[in-house]
Amino acid sequence: METLYVELGERSYPIHIGPGLLRRLPLLLAECDIAPDHPLFIVTDEHVNQRYGSDVQQFLKDAGYKVGKSVVPPGDTSKSLHVLEHLVTDALHFGLDRNGVVLALGGGMIGDLAGFLSASYMRGVRFVQLPTTLLAHDSSVGGKVAVNHPLAKNVIGAFHQPVGVIYDTTTLATLPKRELTSGFAEVIKHGLIRDVTLLELLEEKRDQLVGLESPYIDRAILKGCRIKAEVVSRDEKEHGLRAVLNYGHTIGHAVEALADFGRLTHGESIAIGMVGEAMIGERLGTVKEDIVTPTKELLRAYGLPTTLPPYLAETDILARMYHDKKNRSGKLVMVLPTGWGQVDIFPNIPDDTVLDVLRQLKDE
Ligand SMILES: NC(=O)c1ccc[n+]([C@@H]2O[C@H](COP(=O)([O-])OP(=O)(O)OC[C@H]3O[C@@H](n4cnc5c(N)ncnc54)[C@H](O)[C@@H]3O)[C@@H](O)[C@H]2O)c1
Ligand SMILES: [Zn+2]
Incomplete structure (x- = not known):
């Protein structure tokens, strides 16, 4: 234990x-x-x-x-x-x-x-x-x-x-397979926001993790919980930092709601969201290296989707993203990557960048 x-x-x-x-x-x-x-x-x-x-x-x-x-x-x-x-x-x-x-x-x-x-x-x-x-x-x-x-x-x-x-x-x-897969999306999220060692574990021990082998699965859960615990200890009531836990969720929540809750699981929706938000980060220059490719590879390795379903309209997703609690003064606020295993919070995200990325996220 x-x-x-x-x-x-x-x-x-x-x-x-x-x-x-x-x-x-x-x-x-x-x-x-x-x-x-x-x-x-x-x-x-x-x-x-x-x-x-x-x-x-x-x-x-x-x-x-x-x-x-x-x-x-x-x-x-x-x-x-x-x-x-x-x-x-x-x-x-x-x-x-x-x-x-x-x-x-x-x-x-x-x-x-x-x-x-x-x-x-x-x-x-x-x-x-x-x-x-x-x-x-x-x-x-x-x-x-x-x-x-x-x-x-x-x-x-x-x-x-x-x-x-x-x-x-x-x-x-x-646990049913799809629920397990959905859970891995949040484990991957914890790696992407704060912990390169968790990302390495996820990359190197994929078969053992999917097979729920001890001690790997316990270790991955421990690392995920540790990140959540640290962030919560520093910002219990979400005045600022805690929002980083929302990586992938600005797009993800919108996708989940529009796809009709249940059609895409929460984890599947935020997987798509993390790819989209990584692409927005690259477009806006918050991150200099290519993190879109390894993000997609990792999510796919765990059976998670990385493209938008064709039945969702970009404009509807963008409109829904404006419901997000992180937004300030009517402007989009998003958590974007600053490196592999690093994110930060950015205000004033332009609509046209989001729409462009959503369009691309459907085509791939
Ligand atoms: N409070 C928070 O910080 C926070 C963060 C993320 C999500 N959530 C909430 O979590 C909920 C989703 O949680 P979830 O994905 O765990 O879903 P869930 O609790 O609905 O469980 C998913 C399904 O798996 C079944 N199940 C659970 N454990 C099982 C087991 N060991 N073996 C077999 N079946 C099992 C459940 O009966 C259910 O059918 C949402 O309501 C969401 O809003 C809360
Ligand atoms: Zn979540």
């Missing part, structure tokens, strides 16, 4: 990564000051529950904890106020009090939903992230929690840090 810390003063917390950690949950919870006199309320979805729900519940009961559980349907539609209300009902019936702890057992959807439950239930109770998807190496760290509104994603939310992240990497073995 590897451990690193998100440094946030009194609210600092550990991230434990390794195979078989769910079995060691009672011990790891005890280290986070969660003793058996604290009621535990597991939130999970049907897929994850089928595979891991009963085991986790049993390990904890055997260790003397009082454990409740609520299972929601899989998919982002469960990240809603409606489902949140059900969870509150279940938590009240179970007897979750201020001493209680919410356990988010699942991918990013569960992390966000259970995290928001814990941020709002009785004005805030503690929660622990138990990620089970590769994408969740990103979403489980940093304390952004939210549910969706029919008009916009993640608009009802909070900053609420977990008291620990316990990442059992063996759970990834049952």
Whole structure:
């Protein structure tokens, strides 16, 4: 097991990564000051529950904890106020009090939903992230929690840090292939924004990583979490630096929304976004070397797309990019590469450059 810390003063917390950690949950919870006199309320979805729900519940009961559980349907539609209300009902019936702890057992959807439950239930109770998807190496760290509104994603939310992240990497073995591929896009993103050693690992150990071989997969997750943890420690509430985590997302979010959520996964959309944003960086001269070619090669090696689907119009994508929260005074702000494994934040991105690149991104 590897451990690193998100440094946030009194609210600092550990991230434990390794195979078989769910079995060691009672011990790891005890280290986070969660003793058996604290009621535990597991939130999970049907897929994850089928595979891991009963085991986790049993390990904890055997260790003397009082454990409740609520299972929601899989998919982002469960990240809603409606489902949140059900969870509150279940938590009240179970007897979750201020001493209680919410356990988010699942991918990013569960992390966000259970995290928001814990941020709002009785004005805030503690929660622990138990990620089970590769994408969740990103979403489980940093304390952004939210549910969706029919008009916009993640608009009802909070900053609420977990008291620990316990990442059992063996759970990834049952993840559907497309979800795994999508998760690799965020791992690649972490390399591209800050860590050449992660990029090397991704390039050199592709087969081992895709095959989820230890210790490579654990190491890649560790490096990804470390970057997220460092950025969050320096800018918890996204006043500036934290925006670098959004590399590939300005174009990616627009593509994801316009393709109709689900047709392209989040990871596939940001893969296309990272190629587009690298091309914009080259056009505007923020980066002098060719990073478009190696970016594409790396993404393709992991089965991710690098071109825009022909059914999306450039002008629609650009219009949608203006919804991005990073924008200032009606001008596009984007995260662009400054080198291989380096990015920065740039204001006033001209529309014609974006349109040109989007056109080229479709043709290739
Ligand atoms: N808070 C943040 O900082 C942040 C960052 C990125 C994304 N997110 C959010 O994360 C969500 C997406 O997360 P996700 O990609 O993990 O999706 P997800 O949680 O919906 O999981 C994807 C699918 O995999 C299934 N699954 C999960 N773990 C499994 C396992 N081990 N074995 C088999 N099946 C498993 C789930 O049931 C689901 O069907 C979105 O809601 C997004 O907004 C949040
Ligand atoms: Zn993302």
